[in-house]
Amino acid sequence: MLKATARDEITGIVGKGNASFGKEELLCYSYDATNSLYPPDGVVFPGGPEEISRILRLANTEGFPVIPRGAGTGFTGGALAVEGGVILSLERLKGIREIDTANLTADVEPGVITGDLQAEAERLGLFYPPDPTSLKFSTIGGNIAECAGGPRAIKYGVTRDYVLGLEVVMPTGEIITTGTKKTMKGVVGYDLTRLMVGSEGTLGVVTRAFLRLLPLPEAKRTMLVEFLSLEDAAGAVEAVINAKVVPSTIEIIDDVCIRCVEKYAKVGGLASVEAVLLIEVDGKETGVQDDVARIRRIASERGAKTFWVASGRDEEKDIWNLRRAISPSLSKVKPTKLNEDVVVPRSNLVGLITGIEDIASKKGVVIASFGHAGDGNIHVNVMVDKNNAAEMQRGMDAVKDIFELTISLGGTISGEHGIGIAKASYIGMELSAEAIEVMRGIKKALDPNGILNPGKIFPKAFRQPQHA
Amino acid sequence: MLKATARDEITGIVGKGNASFGKEELLCYSYDATNSLYPPDGVVFPGGPEEISRILRLANTEGFPVIPRGAGTGFTGGALAVEGGVILSLERLKGIREIDTANLTADVEPGVITGDLQAEAERLGLFYPPDPTSLKFSTIGGNIAECAGGPRAIKYGVTRDYVLGLEVVMPTGEIITTGTKKTMKGVVGYDLTRLMVGSEGTLGVVTRAFLRLLPLPEAKRTMLVEFLSLEDAAGAVEAVINAKVVPSTIEIIDDVCIRCVEKYAKVGGLASVEAVLLIEVDGKETGVQDDVARIRRIASERGAKTFWVASGRDEEKDIWNLRRAISPSLSKVKPTKLNEDVVVPRSNLVGLITGIEDIASKKGVVIASFGHAGDGNIHVNVMVDKNNAAEMQRGMDAVKDIFELTISLGGTISGEHGIGIAKASYIGMELSAEAIEVMRGIKKALDPNGILNPGKIFPKAFRQPQHA
Secondary structure (H helix, E strand, O other): OOOHHHHHHHHHHHOHHHEEOOHHHHHHOOOOOOOOOOOOOEEEOOOOHHHHHHHHHHHHHHOOOEEEEOOOOOOOOOOOOEOEOEEEEOOOOOOEEEEEOOOOEEEEOOOOEHHHHHHHHHHOOEEOOOOOOOOOOOEHHHHHHHOOOOOOHHHHOOHHHHEEEEEEEOOOOOEEEEEOOOOOOOOOOOOHHHHHOOOOOOOOEEEEEEEEOEEOOOEEEEEEEEEOOHHHHHHHHHHHHHOOOOOOEEEEEEHHHHHHHHHHOOOOOOOOOOEEEEEEEEEOHHHHHHHHHHHHHHHHHOOOOEEEEOOOHHHHHHHHHHHHHHHHHHHHHOOOOEEEEEEOOHHHHHHHHHHHHHHHHHHOOEEEEEEEHHHOEEEEEEEOOOOOHHHHHHHHHHHHHHHHHHHHOOOEOEOOOOOOOOOHHHHHHHOOHHHHHHHHHHHHHHOOOOOEOOOOOOOOOOOOOOOO | OOOHHHHHHHHHHHOHHHEEOOHHHHHHOOEOOOOOEOOOOEEEOOOOHHHHHHHHHHHHHHOOOEEEEOOOOOOOOOOOOEOEOEEEEOOOOOOEEEEEOOOOEEEEOOOOEHHHHHHHHHHOOEEOOOOOOOOOOOEHHHHHHHOOOOOOHHHHOOHHHHEEEEEEEOOOOOEEEEEOOOOOOOOOOOOHHHHHOOOOOOOOEEEEEEEEOEEOOOEEEEEEEEEOOHHHHHHHHHHHHHOOOOOOEEEEEEHHHHHHHHHHOOOOOOOOOOEEEEEEEEEOHHHHHHHHHHHHHHHHHOOOOEEEEOOOHHHHHHHHHHHHHHHHHHHHHOOOOEEEEEEOOHHHHHHHHHHHHHHHHHHOOEEEEEEEHHHOEEEEEEEOOOOOHHHHHHHHHHHHHHHHHHHHOOOEOEOOOOOOOOOHHHHHHOOOHHHHHHHHHHHHHHOOOOOEOOOOOOOOOOOOOOOO
16 A cells, blocks of 8 residues: 555645546556456556656655556556556657658657557558557557557567667666667667567656658558368468468458357358458559459469458458457457467468367367467467356366467467466466576666566466456 | 686587687687777687586686677677687587578578578578678678668668577576567567667677568669769658658768779779769569669659669679778778768758768868668768877767767667777767666676676776787
């Protein structure tokens, strides 16, 4: 619990309307997308890096945790106050300070919603590629903390690849600038920028981000391809990659997802289909036409049942609405489903898909798989109800088997969601004890009192959520 | 000096033929491309990570420095034994273990020569983009240590963007694997991979690198465009970028370089020209034709005197031979020239170029500029002779002015050469004291005894080179 004097000091730093310790407000900031509830002891809405610096210095003297928070859309608990403390909400820092059309860069505050930056860039003929499915809600700061990816990662990479530099408040209160603001290169000192990206809010609080933009591709085509089996669809993905075509997106959707989306999002016309690929290509008009023709040929050789190219933006939107409806639809069926985010080398995609089907039938659970097949990143949803203890246990067992399968196929247990609390107990499956010790050593060096977002990434006992 | 017992232990670890303490051999390993000479106390050629681990553990107990070394082509002193100690040459670890054509990845040892990896990838229809000018000699390990760039960085990025994961021996001897081997995504724990890239051999010894490859572009065109002034050429670069064309290379070459190359590399036909752009585009055949047409139009609007598109590989090679002859030719005129590597936002390229011309005339020194204009990265060569003390002083003053100019234009003092010893005393111009302290904190956490490549990056007194 926060001391009354600490509350007063926090309020003094940010001003009266910008700190709250009331039960209702604390409740609003006690959840994310993991279905866990961890009420904090306070929530604060700082107006800039200096205020954040003062709060962090206070946290070091008073010994309370500080948990940076964007939009709370994370899947692994990064924004949860698992050890209590103060939620540091970055929602007031939401300015797009500049989009520089000559240098193709953006200067934004962490609370900017990713989709808003994309829209603003597009208006100027520019392009910010990272596109997590949450992009209409999630923030640039949260995307940086988790190193968010998305469907376009296969061609364009992930958030890490678009961050040139950062303004960061260190856990001990120093405000530093890392990397560069507008240059495409820079090797002065250690790469603190990329150390911060994906560090899940445990090494610093990002207060400003200098991002790289691209010219908006001239042309784009969106395709929906139906298959009679998931293996056929996965095989087609491998064949496209082997043909050295580089689509901007190849998403795979299995039958569980299709049925679920049909039912809950009222998308029709996929009745007899067992798997769908959503493929997008972009670039110059001539190149795009060529890519569509090549993909059509490969899909046909691989047993595609139908091959539909969207004509116009409305049809493109329809296809993407289907894709974006998956996660909410699955949540309606099983609100407490276990949502994983494994990645395998692309050539092992069929092995992963068939292996997961085996695990589902062996463990007696329903598993819904969809995701970024083009880069081997599959979102595996084990459909369990936590009020059913036996089903939940089978689900947890299935998750462990899926992680073991993933690692045996040369993969990784998290492609873009991070570790947080959800996967902390599993990182030893992938990282050696020595590698974890190196990471802990860096954490200790930068946050000696462990006040910034404690209880995340590294396996550790933490308090149980209040409601589960 | 190394104790005799330490020598014996080192020899015991690597075997008799793989360690040397003889004067001649030490001399061979006491230089790099900075014209400084720092004889080490020993040189060792380990056969793998276990031997390196044992040497580093011994260094921690005995207290001697260990300096990892690739090909010794670095421009900033990264491979020099400035505090004595043992050179750890990675030259025996030169295996290309695998090129995976299905997953577009490579698994290589640090001593592999960059050009050899590129050739092997190309033979299989694949492409490793980073192309430092030293690529025929420099090694992947050295490229990773410095985060090497090259002409293609404007489109393809730098070494950092192609490293998926690393096997690293930590300064305290632990052997760890960072990142992923064959997956395009991975966010499990902190990004140690990118922390190692560009850390100049001060945070760990890379013993194996897992790299990302691309499909080899189908088509390519190489252009040589002549201008009557350097400002016109720089203006054309800005105009190409503004037109949202993304060439794979735009190199700029000034008149000093042209004259020098004509004289020393016997390249003719550029007599009346003051500046040259070397531009390359790649991609699909239709796309590159379109790009060439657009660039030709822009160049003509910007006052290009001639516009030549190479027909065939021989002519392409001629153009690249001209470019690669610059650095050696300049060295023939002034072997002790000061070689800098500044970057500005691309929209400030003309400002940098004209500012450097002003500094040259004000300080009374000749400055030769060339480099990667497309990403604002100019190699500035202050043509001084260190035996002429007055000229040398004017040169040093000019360098400081160039750094100040660069930073005032929103740039960085090193784009791809690193800091090493050459720029250590200048990093405070770009990084705040707080940012430097964060970096020192990481160094201290990972290398508590400071045995790995000491005296680099951070400003510090170190011994004078034996010959200058």
